[in-house]
Amino acid sequence: MFQKFEVKGGPAFGRQNVPALREELARRNLDGFIVPHEDEYQNEYLPAANDRLAWLTGFTGSAGAAVILNDSAIMFADGRYTLQVREQTDPELFGYEDLANNGIATWLRRKAPEGAKLGYDPRLHSPDGLKTLEKAAGHRNIELVAQDTNPLDTVWEDRPGQPAETITVQPLDKAGVDHAEKRESIGEGIADEGADAAVLTAPPSIAWLLNIRGGDVAHSPLPLATVIIRKAGETDLFVNPAKVTDEVRSHLGNQVSIHEESAFETTLSTLKGKKVLVDPATASAWHFTALENAGAAVVRGDDPVALPKACKNKAEIEGSKAAHRRDGAAVTRFLHWFAHEAPKGQLDEITCAQKLEEIRRENAEGLKDISFETISGFGEHGALPHYRVNEASNLKIEKGTLYLVDSGGQYPDGTTDITRTMPVGEPTDEMRNRFTRVLKGHIALSVIRFPEGTSGMALDALARAPIWEAGLDYDHGTGHGVGAYLGVHEGPQRIAKGSSPVPLKAGMIVSNEPGYYKAGEFGIRIENLQYVTEPETIPGGDRPMLGFETLTLAPIDRNLIEPALLSDDERAWLNAYHARVAAEIGPLLDGEVRSWLEEVCAPV
Incomplete structure (x- = not known):
């Protein structure tokens, strides 16, 4: 759709x-x-x-x-x-x-x-x-x-019915770990918290735990359901049975019992006298009251699935790399189209968003959906970080300012999220200066090495330092977690000024998206996804260091870069990134688009 x-x-x-x-x-x-x-x-x-x-x-x-x-x-x-x-x-x-x-x-x-x-x-x-x-x-x-x-x-007389999209199996070659092994591991974590069972209410946690996906939520492959998992791994799944196929039943096996959603409150009575782990950040006040009324002892704690889900395994990382290559080729086709069509003055915010989605659907193999509603902002709308264009707000794209597009795709092997900013006509010196400062912050967060135990909060200032130097800032976080064919925004990790105490761990995928927004005029954001690499000891160092590897592959507009503001190391990073984009995306393109990619990825 x-x-x-x-x-x-x-x-x-x-x-x-x-x-x-x-x-x-x-x-x-x-x-x-x-x-x-x-x-x-x-x-x-x-x-x-x-x-x-x-x-x-x-x-x-x-x-x-x-x-x-x-x-x-x-x-x-x-x-x-x-x-x-x-x-x-x-x-x-x-x-x-x-x-x-x-x-x-x-x-x-x-x-x-x-x-x-x-x-x-x-x-x-x-x-x-x-x-x-x-x-x-x-x-x-x-x-x-x-x-x-x-x-x-x-x-609400004309209220739509609750969604009832068919649940599908996330195959083992993409999930990486069998759900029985996941349930056993999560059960051990529940026991470590001193609990006998846990109630899971977050759809992404349930989808990851059971290696299933659904279609109940727009732009996220999630089934609406609730789970009770015991410390030995036995699991009760409360879901509309109309969504469960014979294939899914066979996949879940006899260690996962499937119940009507209405049976949840009654089933809680089986937990009388038991200690039950519940996350107050994801479960409602109703869940806590229902457990107490059932005679269970509530143990407040983090969703036991959230952290393991965030630390992607090898199959999930490899799948994400493959998805990003296909997605990057589609985005590159769009960037080529925009570069040639925008100066003609016939485009608007909606036609650009539609064209990008059309290119993704026609060229990016396996696309299931966009991962969120595309942010397609020209000029003053680009200065609104969460802008959503509609027929009433739609601006015509004309020369003299910037266009920002933030978009992504949902693929069976990965979830993507990318932002690129492009000039229409000749950018001003101010635009180049601001864009280059944002790029410098983006590079700093790409290359940093950091010890285990470091949270995203400790890294956030690296991305902001170049724009702080000019007396500027942006009012959103620098990075959010991203799922593996799950939500485009997931925790518990994040990179932001505010409280984000969860340490970054190997396998976590985060966005890297510093920006600058001049109210009423233009906005700038450069966003790639990157994952946390395994700890390694740097030659001459005395403790293991984590780092990042970039997943997103698409050119960054060199027309907005002021080379004199880049250090030699920053210029080397940019040139190496563009060489990688050309090498990995180029073979997926042909003709004029591939020639254009080679041109825009030439060294600075």
């Missing part, structure tokens, strides 16, 4: 749907209701049936919330969506607050109506998040009331 660019959401949603919710709240004797963006599975991309905030308010951003009161309504969004939230929601209906820094809790403490009864759906809130809200509510005598059924679901 191709990406669509229709105008999603909009002020009419709130005008139509908020009154219906208010009527239902009155029937429940509630003064208001809290509506987070999150769904029951904490998905980044929500199935249509779970995108409650968008249906209610018209806001389609990936981070937000609303509080609906009987006589007013408040929208919460962070700095990424300051403009979008006001464009998509009705300012006569909503007031606006910052989501950052415990936004809803801050509002409860300072502005919420004294003594109000506010409902919430415990399946949509983490236990720690709920405690923060309850503490804040106490300052104004507010009662937070858990709802057995979500009142929004009650009034």
Whole structure:
């Protein structure tokens, strides 16, 4: 299915749907209701049936919330969506607050109506998040009331059905490790935590653990399900049985019992008196309450699958390399097309995003889907790091500024994510200076060697130093984890200023994406994926060092580089990278495109 660019959401949603919710709240004797963006599975991309905030308010951003009161309504969004939230929601209906820094809790403490009864759906809130809200509510005598059924679901008359896409088997040559071995290892980790079992609620963890994939979530090959895994490795999978084929049943074997989703709460009774590991970052407050009601002792801890999943095995790394070669060839075809067509003045943001997806689908063997909605931003839109073009915002591409495209693909052997920035016409000296500084930061994070135990937080400043030197910065993280034919954003590793204490380990895939954004004018970002290499002792050194190897293969636009700003070592890195791109991608191209690639990969 191709990406669509229709105008999603909009002020009419709130005008139509908020009154219906208010009527239902009155029937429940509630003064208001809290509506987070999150769904029951904490998905980044929500199935249509779970995108409650968008249906209610018209806001389609990936981070937000609303509080609906009987006589007013408040929208919460962070700095990424300051403009979008006001464009998509009705300012006569909503007031606006910052989501950052415990936004809803801050509002409860300072502005919420004294003594109000506010409902919430415990399946949509983490236990720690709920405690923060309850503490804040106490300052104004507010009662937070858990709802057995979500009142929004009650009034959502045309709500889509829950997705029920067929589950598939991730073959061993791509998964690298049999699911029985994975379950045994995870079980040992559960025992090490002093627990008898663990409840897994994150779809990527379940998909990786059982070597299965699905199609319930847009752009991510995930099945919606829940798992209970015992310390001996026996596993209960709670999933819509309509999604499970005979092949999947045979693959899972008799150590994995398949149950209806509705059987989960009942099955918890078998854990009475047992210690059960649950991750408060991925499981909801409802899960914690259900376990306690079943008589289990809850052990709070990290999802035991998250770290092993992040450390890719040899098959996963080799698969990712192969996927990146095919994807890089497709991106190179697009870059060639853009370089020749953009100066003609006939392109716009949507045609470029469509062309890139078309090239991927026609030329990149095995493509299952794009890995996220393409960020296709020209000029001032390139300065919005999370911009999503639609028919209303679509800009024509003209000479005089920059075009930024951030995109990726989902392949059975790997997940890709790449950003390239290109000039249309002659770039200014300022554009070259900023681009080169971003490139210098990108190179610094590519070549660094670091000891075991180092977190991404310790490396983040390397990518920022060249732009800090000019008094500049960017307001997003420098790197996120990426799955192996799973989510394009995964943890627990990241490279960012803020708290990211998880040490980087061999096999982890992370993005390397410093940037610079001049509001109202242009944006710059250079993004490659890279993986953490095995520790080696550097000649003359006395302890093993990890490093990075770049996965992404596509040319970086030399027209935006100011060579005088590059050191000899940086120039050598760039030339070696381009030589590698030409050597590995060139054989997948032919004719004019291959000649163009050789030209743009020539040494600086």
